[in-house]
Amino acid sequence: MTRNATGPSTLLRRGAAVAGAAAVLLSVLPAATAAAAPRPGGPAGPAWCPTVEGHRVDCGTVTRPLVSGKPWLGSVPVAYAVVRHRDAGPARGTVAINPGGPGETAVDRAEVFAAGLRGVLADHDVLLVDPRGTGRSGRIPCGVTDAEYRFADRAGQRDAVARCAAALGPRAEGYTSAATADDLDAVRARIGAATLVPYGLSYGTYLMPVYAARHPERVDAMVLSGAYPLAVDPLARPSAEAVSLALQRVCERSAACDGDTAVEDLRTVAGKLRERPFTLRIDAAGATRTLRFTEDKLANLLYEAASRGAGESPAEASLLGDLPAALHGAARGDDRALRDLVKADYRAATREDQASFLAVVCNDYPRAWSVDSSLPARWRSYRAALSQADPARFGAFSVQGFTEGQTDGGDACIRWPRSGTARPQPVDGKQPDVPVLLLAGDLDSNTSESATREAAGQFRRGTVVTVPNVGHVAELESTHCALGIVDSFVRTGQPGDTSCVTAVPPIAVAPVRH
Numbered sequence: 001m002t003r004n005a006t007g008p009s010t011l012l013r014r015g016a017a018v019a020g021a022a023a024v025l026l027s028v029l030p031a032a033t034a035a036a037a038p039r040p041g042g043p044a045g046p047a048w049c050p051t052v053e054g055h056r057v058d059c060g061t062v063t064r065p066l067v068s069g070k071p072w073l074g075s076v077p078v079a080y081a082v083v084r085h086r087d088a089g090p091a092r093g094t095v096a097i098n099p100g101g102p103g104e105t106a107v108d109r110a111e112v113f114a115a116g117l118r119g120v121l122a123d124h125d126v127l128l129v130d131p132r133g134t135g136r137s138g139r140i141p142c143g144v145t146d147a148e149y150r151f152a153d154r155a156g157q158r159d160a161v162a163r164c165a166a167a168l169g170p171r172a173e174g175y176t177s178a179a180t181a182d183d184l185d186a187v188r189a190r191i192g193a194a195t196l197v198p199y200g201l202s203y204g205t206y207l208m209p210v211y212a213a214r215h216p217e218r219v220d221a222m223v224l225s226g227a228y229p230l231a232v233d234p235l236a237r238p239s240a241e242a243v244s245l246a247l248q249r250v251c252e253r254s255a256a257c258d259g260d261t262a263v264e265d266l267r268t269v270a271g272k273l274r275e276r277p278f279t280l281r282i283d284a285a286g287a288t289r290t291l292r293f294t295e296d297k298l299a300n301l302l303y304e305a306a307s308r309g310a311g312e313s314p315a316e317a318s319l320l321g322d323l324p325a326a327l328h329g330a331a332r333g334d335d336r337a338l339r340d341l342v343k344a345d346y347r348a349a350t351r352e353d354q355a356s357f358l359a360v361v362c363n364d365y366p367r368a369w370s371v372d373s374s375l376p377a378r379w380r381s382y383r384a385a386l387s388q389a390d391p392a393r394f395g396a397f398s399v400q401g402f403t404e405g406q407t408d409g410g411d412a413c414i415r416w417p418r419s420g421t422a423r424p425q426p427v428d429g430k431q432p433d434v435p436v437l438l439l440a441g442d443l444d445s446n447t448s449e450s451a452t453r454e455a456a457g458q459f460r461r462g463t464v465v466t467v468p469n470v471g472h473v474a475e476l477e478s479t480h481c482a483l484g485i486v487d488s489f490v491r492t493g494q495p496g497d498t499s500c501v502t503a504v505p506p507i508a509v510a511p512v513r514h
Contacts (some may be wrong), residue, residue: 020198020434028034028341033166035060042369045058045060048136048215050107050110052083053111055086055492056083057081057083057110058082058191059082060079060082061078061079061136061137062077062078062183063075064076064077064132066171066173067171068179068182069241070173070511073171073174076133077138078132078186079107079135080107080187080191081106081127081336082191083110083113083125083323084125084129085122086123086125092491093126093197093220093485094126094193094195095120095126096126096184096188096196097200099113099202099204100132100201102129103356103357105396106130107129107135108135108486109128116475117483119487119491120167120487122492125192125193127477128186129183130311130354132174132180132183132232132356132358133356133359134173134210136287139356140353140356141162141355142164142168142353142354143164143353144160144161144163144358145350146350148236148408148439151298152292153162153350158411158415158465160358161413161415162415165358165416165421167355167416168209168355168359168419170420172359172420172421173363176425178210178364180207180360181207185211189496195220197221197223198211198212198222199222199224199486200222200223200224202226202446202472205226206232208222208224209455210230210429212431212434213256213426213431214429216431220435221397221436221489221493222434222436224436224438224452224455225439226447226472226474227438227442227452227456228452229451229454230426231427232409234368234412235365235389235409235410236403237394237445238450239448240299240303241247242303242444242449243266243299243303243395243396244266245448246306246443246444246471247259247263247266247323248260248263249442251324251509253506253507254507257324258510258513262512263395265330265331266395268331269330269331269404270298270398270401272330273294273297277292277294278292278339280294280342282347289466293342293403297342298397299401299405304445305319306319306323307320307443307446307471307472308427308473309476310443310507311443311469311471311477311478312470312476312478313478314504314505315505317509319341319344319345321507321510322508322509322514323341324509326340326341344505361409361412361413362416363416363422364422364424365425366425366427367413367414367424368491369382370380370413371418371423372418374498375414379414404508432458432460435461435489436459436462436463436488437463437465437485437486438463438464439452439453439464439465439475440464440465440467440474441466441469441471441472442467442468442469443468444472444473445471446473447472448475452464464496465485465498466501467482468502468503468504469504469506469511470504477504479500481501481504482501484500485500
């Protein structure tokens with residue numbers, strides 16, 4: 001479940017929060033360059049087509065109906081880039097990447113993906129598509145930014161969703177995972193690829209099984225990293241449980257803190273914020289904002305923000321590594337370190353519009369209410385779901401505190417309209433009988449290892465590889481072991497020797513002072 005911010009280490013949400021989760025193979029990749037340069041004159045193609053050293057890149061657009069069967073709603077251009085393989089002769093296959101979000105672009109990251117998939121590109125083409133509503137594929141704004149949405153109080157987030165729906169109007173129906181999957185297949189046909197190897201990161205692990213269920217004959221194999229199932233839990237219980245596991249693991253591996261104490265400190269701080277939230281003033285982007293920090297904001301910080309980038313630079317300070325000490329201080333009345341972490345997280349938020357993110361998660365994801373019901377009936381169903389939930393599944397948080405920390409679940413979409421929008425995505429579509437590699441970071445609380453294993457149950461031939469000491473997503477780890485596993489799987493159908501995961505170093509953790 002992730003969302004995304006822009007920038008090399010923020011690519012991700014499950015569809016979730018803003019993290020964004022972001023670009024994803026990132027600055028840690030070998031030989032990655034900053035950004036793709038404009039394409040020079042020569043081969044035919046649009047001016048925006050990126051260049052990748054050592055490779056031909058073919059680009060174009062496919063015009064697609066916004067909503068099938070409703071021509072009056074218009075069409076959308078879907079932009080793509082194909083990074084061609086290096087070896088002589090025809091490509092052995094085509095890997096199609098979605099970097100997450102919903103809402104992340106791919107075409108402008110061609111150089112980054114090419115660096116991360118250098119081995120694959122010897123004999124496979126790599127297809128990058130900007131999902132409809134993003135980048136060069138008919139970008140849609142609705143006037144709600146990443147920073148505004150993620151840091152608003154819960155009522156403000158529900159208001160923002162309603163405003164976004166009103167701004168999109170009946171066109172909101174066109175922004176779904178199913179429509180994006182069909183766009184991808186139209187691009188596949190345009191470039192002449194008989195089949196694809198769909199490769200999804202974060203939200204892409206939701207999108208690509210939708211593609212596979214709708215176009216099973218076009219799938220050779222799949223790679224899903226930071227995965228969660230189509231039947232995603234609207235209360236995000238796997239993430240709540242994973243927060244405590246992540247704290248215990250970083251403490252145990254670093255010997256800088258005690259894991260049980262860290263979890264108990266989190267429980268204490270969550271309780272304090274439930275009773276008495278604190279406020280802080282944050283200077284960012286030339287403006288000052290007053291933020292009310294509540295239990296749900298703490299939950300979002302722990303499960304979403306702390307998972308982003310964990311393990312990317314293991315020897316350097318990170319949000320996850322600094323949290324045990326900050327929570328220990330706050331539990332004992334000194335919240336200065338925690339306040340500093342919150343301020344840093346806010347300053348990292350972007351001003352990117354959240355239209356494509358909100359439209360997809362509010363159209364597609366399972367909810368705790370019937371989408372056909374009235375708003376009062378929705379509230380009754382949602383509150384009943386909370387009251388019936390087992391508090392033990394929410395770790396150190398209260399049931400309401402954790403669910404309201406989700407930017408793509410809980411009650412966030414409760415005011416999404418009944419009419420003029422799409423139906424939730426079916427969760428039981430039959431998947432093709434092909435090999436599927438699923439990667440999980442064992443410090444990832446956003447798309448937890450348990451969620452990845454649940455996602456693996458959707459496939460007859462799913463193989464889960466857990467990578468220690470890394471958060472969301474596994475390819476961000478510093479040794480490039482995970483990328484080597486992906487390379488082996490794409491080229492041979494097997495993950496190969498995965499023992500390199502044992503060499504992924506633990507992250508640095510600030511010592512807890514007693």
